[in-house]
Amino acid sequence: MAPFVAQRLGGAVLTLLLATVLVFSALLLVPGDPAQTILGLEASPDALGALRRTLGLDRPPVRRYVEWLGRVARADLGTSIRYGRPVGELIRARLGVTLPLVILSMLAAGLIGTLLGAIAARHEGRPLDLGVSGFALTGLVLPSFWVGLMLILFFSAQMRWLPSGGFPGWGDPRAALVHLTLPVVTLALARAALMTRIVRGSLLDVLHEDYIRTARAKGVAERGVVYGHALRNAAIPVVTVLGLEFAQLLTAGVVVESVFALPGLGSLVLTGIEARDYTLVQGVVLVLAAMIVGLNLLTDLAYGLLDPRIASR
Amino acid sequence: MAGAPAQSRRLPATTPASARGAAPRLPPGLRVGGGLVTLVVLVAAVSLVWLPQDPDAAHFLERLRPPAPAHPLGTDHFGRDLLARMMAGARNALWVGLVAVGIGLSAGVTIGVVAGFAGGLFDRTAMLLLDALYAFPALLLALLLATAWRPGATSSMVAVGIAVVPIFARLARAGVLTAKAQPYVEAARALGAPGRRIVFRHVLPNIMGPIIIQATLAMAAAVLIEAALSYLGLGTQPPTASWGRMLREAQSFMFLSPYPALWPGLGIAVTVLGFNLMGDGLRDWADPRRRGRR
Numbered sequence: 040m041a042p043f044v045a046q047r048l049g050g051a052v053l054t055l056l057l058a059t060v061l062v063f064s065a066l067l068l069v070p071g072d073p074a075q076t077i078l079g080l081e082a083s084p085d086a087l088g089a090l091r092r093t094l095g096l097d098r099p100p101v102r103r104y105v106e107w108l109g110r111v112a113r114a115d116l117g118t119s120i121r122y123g124r125p126v127g128e129l130i131r132a133r134l135g136v137t138l139p140l141v142i143l144s145m146l147a148a149g150l151i152g153t154l155l156g157a158i159a160a161r162h163e164g165r166p167l168d169l170g171v172s173g174f175a176l177t178g179l180v181l182p183s184f185w186v187g188l189m190l191i192l193f194f195s196a197q198m199r200w201l202p203s204g205g206f207p208g209w210g211d212p213r214a215a216l217v218h219l220t221l222p223v224v225t226l227a228l229a230r231a232a233l234m235t236r237i238v239r240g241s242l243l244d245v246l247h248e249d250y251i252r253t254a255r256a257k258g259v260a261e262r263g264v265v266y267g268h269a270l271r272n273a274a275i276p277v278v279t280v281l282g283l284e285f286a287q288l289l290t291a292g293v294v295v296e297s298v299f300a301l302p303g304l305g306s307l308v309l310t311g312i313e314a315r316d317y318t319l320v321q322g323v324v325l326v327l328a329a330m331i332v333g334l335n336l337l338t339d340l341a342y343g344l345l346d347p348r349i350a351s352r
Numbered sequence: 353m354a355g356a357p358a359q360s361r362r363l364p365a366t367t368p369a370s371a372r373g374a375a376p377r378l379p380p381g382l383r384v385g386g387g388l389v390t391l392v393v394l395v396a397a398v399s400l401v402w403l404p405q406d407p408d409a410a411h412f413l414e415r416l417r418p419p420a421p422a423h424p425l426g427t428d429h430f431g432r433d434l435l436a437r438m439m440a441g442a443r444n445a446l447w448v449g450l451v452a453v454g455i456g457l458s459a460g461v462t463i464g465v466v467a468g469f470a471g472g473l474f475d476r477t478a479m480l481l482l483d484a485l486y487a488f489p490a491l492l493l494a495l496l497l498a499t500a501w502r503p504g505a506t507s508s509m510v511a512v513g514i515a516v517v518p519i520f521a522r523l524a525r526a527g528v529l530t531a532k533a534q535p536y537v538e539a540a541r542a543l544g545a546p547g548r549r550i551v552f553r554h555v556l557p558n559i560m561g562p563i564i565i566q567a568t569l570a571m572a573a574a575v576l577i578e579a580a581l582s583y584l585g586l587g588t589q590p591p592t593a594s595w596g597r598m599l600r601e602a603q604s605f606m607f608l609s610p611y612p613a614l615w616p617g618l619g620i621a622v623t624v625l626g627f628n629l630m631g632d633g634l635r636d637w638a639d640p641r642r643r644g645r646r
Contacts, residue, residue: 050483050484053480053484054483054484054487054488056484057481057484057485057488058484058488061488061493061496062496065496065497065499065500066500068497068500068501069500069501070501176625177621179628180572180621180624180625180628181617181621182576182579182580182583182596182599182617182620182621182624183580184579184580184583184596184599185599185613185616185617185620185621186617188599188602188603188606188613188617189613189617191606192606192607192610192613196606196607286487286489287489289489290489290490290491290492291580293491293495293584294491294580294583294584297583297584298603308495309584309585309586311499312495312498312499312503312586315499317499320495320496320499321496323495324492324495324496327492328488328492331487331488331489332487335487
């Protein structure tokens with residue numbers, strides 16, 4: 040197990056290092072003088088000089104990268120040009136929206152996917168299976184931002200059941216959850232669709248195993264066979280995929296936040312792009328990348344624990 | 353007796369169609385997917401030579417009209433014809449997807465082939481870096497490029513292209529490693545064929561199948577990501593019609609008219625579904641072990 044953990048840790052560190060190189064290189068790709076691009080053509084030479092020093096443009100790129108990496112390692116992501124506040128502080132404030140959105144969506148996707156996948160597998164080849172499989176395919180191809188708009192149109196404009204956007208903060212948890220309902224459904228739909236397909240496939244494989252035949256021979260009801268015996272063993276690939284889906288949820292969350300005007304990391308990074316606030320964009324992208332790498336690592340390790348054959352390879 | 357020879361020529365009904373001389377039946381997914389993709393390609397091709405109206409011409413007296421003979425899909429908040437914009441949007445979606453997949457495919461296959469042939473340190477380093485890149489989502493790359501270059505179709509195409517490089521590189525490398533051990537490559541080598549000739553004449557044609565299948569699936573992803581980026585204002589910029597951008601603009605007016613928000617979503621869904629079904633169908637069709645499995 041130790042070499043397996045070391046190997047996965049090494050891979051995660053390398054991925055994170057590459058992420059820092061990519062994030063840092065973005066500033067090098069800016070055509071011309073980034074300070075001029077940010078402040079505009081009418082900026083005074085003094086202001087330009089000050090910003091160049093702040094961005095470190097007066098030093099060679101490799102030195103700048105090493106210095107920047109050192110600061111990042113101390114959790115210092117710099118100061119936002121647009122807001123004039125530390126990027127880390129801005130990100131922490133927005134995580135209060137993004138993380139609940141992503142975590143609730145992941146739970147919803149896992150629950151809906153497992154339930155529908157199990158129903159489809161139990162009724163393999165019958166109309167219910169075809170209906171569920173049709174839902175899964177539809178959920179996968181519909182763009183999440185369009186689904187969000189259609190949900191707003193129906194549940195907010197037509198039925199007036201749920202708010203169409205915005206976030207009141209966690210001061211009133213009930214209102215906060217009501218505001219997160221449509222975004223969570225939107226974000227969870229595509230992931231639930233994928234999960235349904237995986238659970239169905241995984242269950243169908245398990246349902247042909249000998250111990251399932253034994254359970255049936257012993258007279259266990261079909262419901263008990265599926266939910267009591269098969270589902271537990273079909274869960275291993277599902278847990279793995281849930282972990283990997285986190286990356287998809289985080290990036291799709293950027294788009295869904297924009298649909299529902301949620302003040303999360305997505306809207307923060309879009310404000311950064313609009314204001315050409317490189318420090319802010321770099322900070323947010325790096326934090327998102329680090330979260331993805333961290334969760335991928337945890338998933339890998341969990342998979343190794345759940346299935347010892349993986350770790351011994 | 354006269355009927356006997358005719359009877360003996362007829363093969364049993366259980367004989368596979370291919371053995372009876374007929375082409376094997378295409379999987380339903382491939383037929384449906386191929387049909388949808390053909391439809392989108394046809395719409396895009398027609399839009400190059402004919403559009404019902406100028407997709408960018410505003411008619412303020414005809415704003416947010418529902419479908420009617422003059423505007424079969426209705427009009428948007430500027431009174432622009434939605435059918436014309438949908439057709440121009442199809443062209444944009446396919447173009448952006450093709451360029452993005454083209455970037456990923458050419459860079460990925462080149463890296464994969466070189467790594468597969470070179471082996472050693474170059475192979476290990478390239479694969480390690482590509483694995484790391486694979487963990488970096490396309491949207492994050494697009495955010496970085498949009499900041500550096502200003503938002504636009506170019507930055508989104510390059511971002512999606514870079515994001516799919518690792519998939520093509522892995523496929524090409526695996527294909528090269530398999531092909532390297534084949535007798536026909538060994539024979540070409542023994543006959544003194546130079547490396548470049550071996551790659552282009554013997555290896556690439558044999559690994560193109562899985563790469564084309566992957567390219568079809570990557571097209572679906574590229575269309576979806578580009579639409580998302582355009583929706584965020586980071587992809588195709590106005591006045592060029594793009595489905596993602598159309599959705600963005602429709603959002604503020606969808607309580608007055610749902611049509612401007614309805615059609616672009618359906619356009620994206622049909623295109624993504626088409627390429628996904630086609631890719632899956634091609635994979636099933638090319639792999640005899642998967643044929644008949646649903």
